[in-house]
Amino acid sequence: MSIEQDYRPGLEGVIASETSLSFLDVDAEEIVIRGYDLIELAEEVSYLDVVGLLLDGKLPSHLERQAIEKDLKENADIPEAVMTILKALPKETHAMDALRTGISALAGFDSELDDRSKEANRHKAIRLLAKVPAVVANSYHLKMGRPPVEPRKDLSYSANFIYMITGTEPSESEVQAFDQSLMVYSEHEMPNSTFAARVIASTQSDIYGALTGSVASLKGTLHGGANEAVMKMLLEAGTVDQIEPLIMKKLQNKERIMGFGHRVYMKKMDPRAQLMKQALLKLAEEKGRHDLYEMCEIGEDVMRREKGLYPNLDYYAAPVYYLLNIPIDLYTPVFLAARTVGISAHVIEQHENNRLFRPRIRYTGPRNLHP
Numbered sequence: 001m002s003i004e005q006d007y008r009p010g011l012e013g014v015i016a017s018e019t020s021l022s023f024l025d026v027d028a029e030e031i032v033i034r035g036y037d038l039i040e041l042a043e044e045v046s047y048l049d050v051v052g053l054l055l056d057g058k059l060p061s062h063l064e065r066q067a068i069e070k071d072l073k074e075n076a077d078i079p080e081a082v083m084t085i086l087k088a089l090p091k092e093t094h095a096m097d098a099l100r101t102g103i104s105a106l107a108g109f110d111s112e113l114d115d116r117s118k119e120a121n122r123h124k125a126i127r128l129l130a131k132v133p134a135v136v137a138n139s140y141h142l143k144m145g146r147p148p149v150e151p152r153k154d155l156s157y158s159a160n161f162i163y164m165i166t167g168t169e170p171s172e173s174e175v176q177a178f179d180q181s182l183m184v185y186s187e188h189e190m191p192n193s194t195f196a197a198r199v200i201a202s203t204q205s206d207i208y209g210a211l212t213g214s215v216a217s218l219k220g221t222l223h224g225g226a227n228e229a230v231m232k233m234l235l236e237a238g239t240v241d242q243i244e245p246l247i248m249k250k251l252q253n254k255e256r257i258m259g260f261g262h263r264v265y266m267k268k269m270d271p272r273a274q275l276m277k278q279a280l281l282k283l284a285e286e287k288g289r290h291d292l293y294e295m296c297e298i299g300e301d302v303m304r305r306e307k308g309l310y311p312n313l314d315y316y317a318a319p320v321y322y323l324l325n326i327p328i329d330l331y332t333p334v335f336l337a338a339r340t341v342g343i344s345a346h347v348i349e350q351h352e353n354n355r356l357f358r359p360r361i362r363y364t365g366p367r368n369l370h371p
């Protein structure tokens, strides 16, 4: 087949790589993570188990899980020089740009940076997973003119992450909802950000650079940035009776409604959105905010009726984060923090079985011009 015939805009439906990490089985409505159903994992285990599964190929035993937790706690501190860089950023800096800068700056502090062996890459992945929550939280505190928050080593990974963001120790049910959100965000086959990381890693570039590229990709509203846009829309509507008119107005103006549609699921509901919807219901009831849940359900019904479109994960993760008191600017950075493990696992896989990504392009410009 000629390269002309091969052209698929946006690489839609193109198989770009092989992986043993994950697969979206749309017909079976299952997100397969190393053989397990992601939704079942999110109901039965915790984020650190999924970290072990993605990095080591199997669910960790109790002792292995403890070792992962210990490793993460021991590596959670951020070098003072990186804090100084974050402090120097203008107050207007987007939280994803601050995160991108922080991850990039951490590279120079990693003595194994240029070692692409599986073992060294795993060490780096753990160091990144340990430090990214602190970069997310503290780049925000510094931007708001507040002192940074030290990680609390007596708390679990997820409890500490919320604590570092909000400054308050979360309740058990808050930790459970957040931990579930990290699991459902952890890995999702070949989205734009993972593809970006694999493309970068395929030049034999390092995991920090690959993750930095992913941050830039995930910032966009067609991808991770959508969760923040969803919450802004819900707040703009404000009350249960205003969500339908707002969505109808946006649709009449030919605007996209954030949190709906998906390149792979297309006209099916993202299985992760269903799980976050349940988490939202539980939290909303606990916090006396059933109106927020109702608003989301009405939005879902309107979009199904008007466009035949269903929610993706971002639609229900956004109000969950709102009820956890996470500032809206940090929803996409939290997504990236959760996805750090999935992206790292892809970089490890890419380095283990590498083929340089170098596609061709269809040229539409002129020929035979002369100066």
Ligand SMILES: CC(=O)SCCNC(=O)CCNC(=O)[C@H](O)C(C)(C)COP(=O)(O)OP(=O)(O)OC[C@H]1O[C@@H](n2cnc3c(N)ncnc32)[C@H](O)[C@@H]1OP(=O)(O)O
Pocket: 221, 222, 223, 224, 226, 255, 256, 257, 258, 259, 260, 261, 262, 263, 264, 307, 309, 312, 313, 314
């Ligand atoms: C966790 C995640 O990152 S999930 C993605 C998060 N992003 C969003 O929620 C942003 C809103 N959604 C979208 O923009 C899209 O659905 C995407 C980018 C996610 C997928 O887009 P694509 O696969 O490129 O679908 P495409 O843009 O071709 O849309 C197909 C049709 O559905 C419409 N459509 C798709 N999504 C939406 C939406 N959210 N609101 C309104 N219409 C939409 C398009 O206008 C198009 O209609 P048309 O055929 O009449 O022109």
Ligand SMILES: O=C([O-])CC(=O)C(=O)O
Pocket: 185, 187, 188, 190, 191, 192, 223, 262, 263, 264, 312, 313
């Ligand atoms: O798969 C995608 O294209 C986007 C997505 O849902 C994710 O990254 O979680």
